[in-house]
Amino acid sequence: MILKAETLTFGFGDGRLFENVAFQIDEGDRIALLGANGSGKTSLLKLIVGEYTPVEGRVVLRNGLSIGYQTQFRITDPRRTLWKECESLFSSLKETLRESTEITHDMLSFEKRIRSVLKGLGFEEPDWEREVSTFSGGEQTRISLCKLFLLDYDLLLLDEPTNHLDLASVIWLQNFLKSYQGTLLMVSHDRAIVEAVANRIFEINARKIWVFNTAYDRYLLQRDRMNDTLRKRKDNIVKEIERQEALIEQFRRWNREKAFKLMHAREKVVDRLKDQLKEYEGMEETSAEIGRLPVPDRTEWIVIQGKGIEKSFEEKRVLHHIDFTINRGQKIVLVGKNGIGKTTFLKILAGVDPHHGGVIEKGAKTRIGYLTQTLDFRDESRDVFSELREIVPAWKDYEIRKYAGRFGFIGEDVFKTISALSGGEKLKLALAKIILEKPNFIILDEPTNHLDIDSIAKLQSVLSEYEGSMLVVTHDQWLIQNTFETVWLLTENAITYPRSVEDYFESVRESPATFRKKTEPEKRKVEEYQAQKTLKNRLRSIETQLKEIERDYRDLECETLAIRRDMNLYAHEYQKLETLLQKEKQIASDMESLIHKLDALETEHQKTLNEMEGLSC
Template sequence: YYLQDKSNVPLDTEEFYSYDRRVRSILVGLEFYEEDWERHLETFSGGELTRISLGKLFLVDHDILLLDEPTNHLDLESTEWLVDFLKSYKGALLVVTHDRYLIRNVGNRFWELNGGSLWDFAGTYDKYQSDREIMVKSGLRTRENLSREIDRLDAVAKRYRLWGQEKFIKQAVNKERQRDRLKDQLETIDLPDEEIRPTKFRLPQPDRTGYSVLKIEGLSFGFGSKKLFNGASAEVHRRDKIGLLGPNGSGKTTLLRIITENLEEHVGQITWGHNVRWGYLSQLTEDLNPSNDVISEIWQLMRGQPDYEVRKYIGRFGFPGDDVFKPVPSLSGGERTKLALAKLILSKPNVLVMDEPTNNLDIWSIESLEEVLKEYEGCIILVSHDREFVQNVCDHFLMIDGKKLKAVSSVEEYLRRNQRNIDSTGNEYAKLTFQERRRLSNKKKSVLERLQQLEVEENELSRKLETAQLKMGLFSTDYEKLQDLYTGIERIESRLLEILQEREMLDDELDRLSETLDETS
């Protein structure tokens, strides 16, 4: 196994078998099944390699683990496993993460980096938030009182100097010394920069829809004989806030693209209800024009509005001052998400379809978006690996199970029904027939080879996309060249989406092979 190094573990000993069980438990917890264990590393995607790196770390009992966004690329089941693992870890942990579920369950001390300073808070995440609020309010009050006293002493000193008599001059000098001491004291009050937090706002009141918002009837979809959905049906009603749940590769993104008419080659009926106007926020934010800057992207949707209103609106999404002139290609992942959300809101949808909206956002932005969506009176259909976000926003849940859509009451019920039997991976397996094992092995090999081909193509296209986006800035005044580049970028992004869909289907195929091997091998 790629995570396993038995060179220092004696064979046929209890230590060996204990180590072997630990390897298997970690592999399955991080979504690697038996058919993955002999694969070459170059066949894995970037996200899979990240999970492999995590697994290698967890095999050794380090004194301290340093983890940077460990829940990235993990589904809800794997995040649950990771939280349980870290809770029982005997060493120290230093974790950078935007996942509040992990923070609440694992952290007992919090460092906030802000404005070049570090603040240290002991206790739970909720206590950190409470203590921080008290510290900021107290510090601001002290600053205000000191500033007021400095102004008073300064005015008194100036008045004494105007009177000109020696005794008043001495009093003025004394007041100036007091003022200067308070100025020094004022400079020592170091507080977090609150301006980096997003401005609170509300979504506009959505137009009322009919009671039935969306009907999915007999949906089947796949590539050739490989199905993601087979006769799936569900219905969404007015003001429902739906969390769509399923493991990685189960077809969540594909379903959102089908209902938003981005994938048309499917069997079954997708019917939107009366007066529905949906808006779609995709993972790739591909509706952003790479030839625009931030303000141009919004201006086209706010024609007739004065400049200050447009800039004020964009500022609510974390683009203050000259940040509104940032070119779209230069934006970070989080900034792209915020800009796409700003555009989406201007279309005034009454149904929000959102695919991983918290990707690349910091905790404050996630909490702000969460509050906005909780207050939203329209309908929401949401995919997210952020457990706390899903639980706080959604009131109904659909899980993808056996290529069908099934209602569950909560994220907890979904996790119970999909609990991975990790311990069983160390047990004896029943034997497959030689012919059946060879057939499954050949099928697995074919799928893995195709995934490797797609990985190579995706990497090449990503390099071409980056090059094209850089060229957009070089030819900003050459309209004809810009148009050619924009057309090329659209073609590349379209192919990247096709690759994403096919890889999702192939991942699902590997899951099914894994299940077959686990049950019958």
Template sequence: MLVSLSGVTFGYDAELIFDGLDFQINAKERLGVVGPNGHGKSTLLRLIAGLESIEGGEMSIRRGTDIGYLKQSQELPEEVAVHDLLLATFPEAMNVKRKLDAIHVRMEQGDGSEETLAEFGDLQHRFEELDGYALEARVDALAAEVGFSAEDLKRPAGSLSGGERTRFELARVLLRQPDLLILDEPTNHLDLVQTERLERRLAEYPNAFLVVSHDRAFLRATCQGIVEVERKKATRYKGGYDAWRTQREERLRRSLDEFVRQEEKVEKTEDFIRRNIAGQKTKQAQARRKMLEKLERVDRPEDVWEAAGHLGMQFDAGDHSGGREAIAARGLCVGYDDKEPLIRDFDWILHRGDRVGIVGPNGSGKTSLLRVLLGRQKPVGGHAELGYQVGVGYLDQKLKGTLDPSRSLVEEVRSLRPDLTIDQAREALSRYRFFGDVVFQAVGSLSGGERCRLSLLKVSLKPHNLLAFDEPTNHLDIPAVEVLEKALKDYPGTLLIVSHDRAFLDAVVDKMVWVQDGVVQVVEGNYTTARRKLWGSEGKAVAK
């Protein structure tokens, strides 16, 4: 046992997050934590990492257990190089190295005393024990895996962006190799190549890890057990992600059967009591009444995943399907005027009815390509144009320019559809899980997931024969992503989607645009098929 929680209660203000929580993780276990947004996944990780204090119950940690937690957006020393900060993950080794360097200088200056040589030998032996001579190679290799180039490692840490800081923290915690590695949405800010590298590293990780993720492909690739957080509890399941889905459905079925059997028994017993309480079988009726009073009633099982997936999401392509060529690009160069183009000489036609996914490494120009194709950004060369009567429903990755933070949710809906009454706007909002007085709150008060749902609602309010979405699954929990998948499968128009969600791409597209090193390749098939065609089953490049 590494960490054990027993009967734990915890909450924020008046909201109780956990009540009677029991959970344990053992050495070398590989567990994924799942659950709809707002049910306490991240809170569970923070409790285990010691960043929150339990309010009731007991929590025990095996003596000497090193727990590593992926921190988000930590403040970093402004002027220290990224490489030096990563090496600082090994303070003892770096301290020994400084001493060795100092003695080496003394020896070069002529200090060859037996005492100095003995001290140098002892330090050198300790440095070898700490694997010090391999540390720089380890740091460089892991930094490259999460997307840092040799030039990036020379940069001052203060220059890192928010996403780069998250990747830096991921590298730092992986270098430590703690007894228990805790990762909260580790694939955020990673591109697909970096995500698959992380999967391979976790497959070889020698100790236990606990990971929260909405990336179903990532959970399938890394986890051997699933912890479902719901209704203020945590339930353990053996096996990976798909085994959990099967076991979960079976558990719910059994719980519902138990509830129904008890309800039928109670109904028959109450009927017997009513018919016999004043008759010849009064004593039997009284005995059964006492039995009912002592009966521990089974609650009707609540499927929080089904509830979280209650989204009336659908998209209308309208009466006109648009021209045969939805988008035509000729000699397209994408980038910025003062820099080398990200993409050069791209010729392509998006045909009516195509369902296309766009993927590539971070910084390769996926979002810029999408915006240029839609006419939302100027190309640095060539041209792109929309086809005849093509109407675009666009979802921005950062949700900028589509939502006014000062408006209420009702006002935001009616800004696009002024013909809707307040009640009609509220009804539309309820289909996207906005209820009660929430609809009168300011848009600026919403979480990322809520803003994404509101943006998707706005796209659905008018017909569009081309949907162009940039990272639509960002901020959405798994139930919402699966509803979006179904809505897009049912959508009869043209799709153009930038995404790093492999399971999502496999479900909704049948053609891939792969952007890398200034080159764009168009490959038939969903993500898994296209990847196999381009990179082979072993992940090695077979095409440029």
């Protein structure tokens, strides 16, 4: 154990983000901390490092635990070069080098590490000699990330580390974290990184922290199964309470001494059932009936094209003689390193920046919708429903609410004022308004900024259903792989066209700048074969046990249904009913025990899969 939380409660003012939660982090854990925007993920990290104080409970750290936190590095001397800023972390080591008569390879490796991390996070060699004060805010965030990765910690805390990274740097980061030897707790909306790195999932939901001791794909299955079980159990208890209360009312109407005894017995049963009901509170779900997207008018074959596009800022040339054509129905993702001019290119296409060289020609029927990274609403006192109603006044109320559900505004959320929305919610509202106006060509600049994983999944559904053309800048790997068929790579002098999304990802993975873990010398084939055989046998045994548990669980569910039928049959026989209730309680306990066994086996299953993957590397 390196860290544990005990009865931890935290919030702001009278509100609570989470209450009475407990969890433990052990060496080797690589935990993805998930939850909706505003659920308290960043607050939990700040509680761990001591920046926040809990309302109740405590965080217990192992003695001498070293923690690396993403925001802890500040620029101390703005006149230092980028290289000197990174090198300053190794000042004690440099002093040792000056005094030592025997210099080892490990002593010199820090320079190699600095070069690797700087290149991986998108800093080219000319940048290394720039003063840190000359970098933008986003670049300085990347510098802080560089400094964090240069040192070794017992526990590394990351809060949305992919922000301000281009796609190549995101892939480098993914490989770096996969090979990281320490313990990791990260908040990330990048599903590909979570899938590749995490071996445990913590989810903040309904003011609790739900712990899943498995990787992301099996977490999704476990989460659905758990919620389904809790929902069914809760529904059954509610129905039983209603049945018992109906009997209580019936006995009250009879107004006889024996009836009163039966009534009081039923009231005790209801009290017990209500206590049980509290134990089966599950996660808050955001599912709702959702509406279809409006269909835009059909464009001509050529939606938009450009010839000789050029753009400069003072002496710095950003775009040079760019030619392009976008055809009807194309869904294109635009990628390229930070600072190459992607946002500038989008502004030119959208007509926001007319001061450029070259010619832009739109099709006669092309209508553009443009989502920028800077969101601006005329009147933030208005609510979500009113903003959408203004665009489609002829729609019925339920149609607007169903449409809003496509973008995560469920139930009463549609009556939130814009000023009360989070950054992610404002982005979703802006996109909802754009698509409602029925443009047939949309231009989106980093639409996943501020979104959680669930919101990105909703965005993917919207973009897949949208019937117009689109050009999107994003660094989210999962969104790219599940939405786009065409990749444009923007360079200083041209747009290049990888054959496919996967070809582009493969070319980035093979880049010399991409961090790769160095494997140990290959073991003898006989030893590897025996190890693989042992692991496969263990895996087969675990999977057999999992199937047996699932079969036993279904049998117990059938027994529960049979008991409920008998309860209806013997509703007036107190002793018989009490026996049935006891039996039902025992079955519920057996089902709970099976769930715990299932969780333990799935943890062992994932561990075995990880060992097999390690052997195959």
